[in-house]
Amino acid sequence: MSLPQISYVIPLYNENKAFPFLIDRLNEVMNKSDIDIEVVLVDDGSKDTTADLMQQLALQDQRYQCVFLSRNYGHQIALSAGLSVVNATEAVMVMDGDLQDPPELFFDFYNYYKQGYDVVYAIRKKRKESILKKAAYSIFYRMLKKISYIEIPIDSGDFSLMSRRVVDILNKMPEESRYIRGMRSWVGFKQIGIEYERRGRTADESKYSISMLFRLAFNGIFNFSEFPIRFITRMGLVAITLSLIYLAITIIKKAVWGTVPEGFTALLFAIILFSGVQLISLGVIGEYVLRIFHQVKSRPLFIIKDQIINKQYVQRKERSSSSLP
Numbered sequence: 001m002s003l004p005q006i007s008y009v010i011p012l013y014n015e016n017k018a019f020p021f022l023i024d025r026l027n028e029v030m031n032k033s034d035i036d037i038e039v040v041l042v043d044d045g046s047k048d049t050t051a052d053l054m055q056q057l058a059l060q061d062q063r064y065q066c067v068f069l070s071r072n073y074g075h076q077i078a079l080s081a082g083l084s085v086v087n088a089t090e091a092v093m094v095m096d097g098d099l100q101d102p103p104e105l106f107f108d109f110y111n112y113y114k115q116g117y118d119v120v121y122a123i124r125k126k127r128k129e130s131i132l133k134k135a136a137y138s139i140f141y142r143m144l145k146k147i148s149y150i151e152i153p154i155d156s157g158d159f160s161l162m163s164r165r166v167v168d169i170l171n172k173m174p175e176e177s178r179y180i181r182g183m184r185s186w187v188g189f190k191q192i193g194i195e196y197e198r199r200g201r202t203a204d205e206s207k208y209s210i211s212m213l214f215r216l217a218f219n220g221i222f223n224f225s226e227f228p229i230r231f232i233t234r235m236g237l238v239a240i241t242l243s244l245i246y247l248a249i250t251i252i253k254k255a256v257w258g259t260v261p262e263g264f265t266a267l268l269f270a271i272i273l274f275s276g277v278q279l280i281s282l283g284v285i286g287e288y289v290l291r292i293f294h295q296v297k298s299r300p301l302f303i304i305k306d307q308i309i310n311k312q313y314v315q316r317k318e319r320s321s322s323s324l325p
Helices: 019-032 050-060 075-085 105-113 131-147 166-171 179-189 210-223 227-254 265-296
Strands: 006-012 039-043 064-069 090-092 117-128 156-163 191-198 304-309 312-315
Touching: 006 019, 006 075, 006 105, 019 050, 019 105, 039 050, 039 075, 039 304, 050 064, 050 304, 064 075, 075 090, 075 166, 075 179, 075 304, 090 166, 105 117, 105 156, 117 179, 117 210, 117 227, 131 210, 156 179, 156 227, 166 179, 210 227, 210 265, 227 265
Parallel strands: 006 039, 006 090, 039 064, 117 191
Antiparallel strands: 064 304, 090 156, 117 156, 304 312
């Protein structure tokens, strides 16, 4: 069989309710297009019937390939697993399975790809979420843009079309704490953004908990910014400056009025200030040490338990980042 021109990569976790709607939309795109397209569905250790639905579909329709991970690894790792097995010769479309990312936008993406763009990413013009979440996202993206040492587009997620050569480079990047949209920007090449309105989820609630969102945000900050480690130095300078100012005030009072501050207020203030600076510094250093700790163990980023390729069920012992092309 000839290799497909385009691959969709879609990580899924407990998406059995949205699954039929997703497949209907994908089938509509593939039926309308003259381009040879495959869809790689990645089950990230779902606890519902998502894996069963994927299996039934892939055994009936050879346009669908399935990857079943050995457990739940998280969205970014599941996405990386999908990118490692795509067969596309031209480009790869990355999207979520909850239909907040419209698969029909592929045609607009592909037009830009044909114009020579290696990465075409979506910019969320509007999003159907709570005011608090929208404000938090807006603040984070703008803060990351300001402190990052690379240009990470504001309000852009993983939803994008990437050329085959960009995907091949991403597959060679072994970092454990993955932030795909940042890695995509780091690669470079010719990139462009397209605005779209991000819709609400088709079914259920978001699988991203608050702690998972914070982890993703930390991966973006600590992987693509030197600000945290430099912030420690700045805090130290500020603390020393405050201490010197306070010392100068104390000496002046002693020399002019013959008095010095009495009681525990000044001592308590100094202890709290320096203790806070030290704890924050240790926390920032700890984030870097933790990432080094996970990276140097050289464990596989993921393990593929099973695959369905061209309607054939294949059992795998292991597929890890170390075996990526």
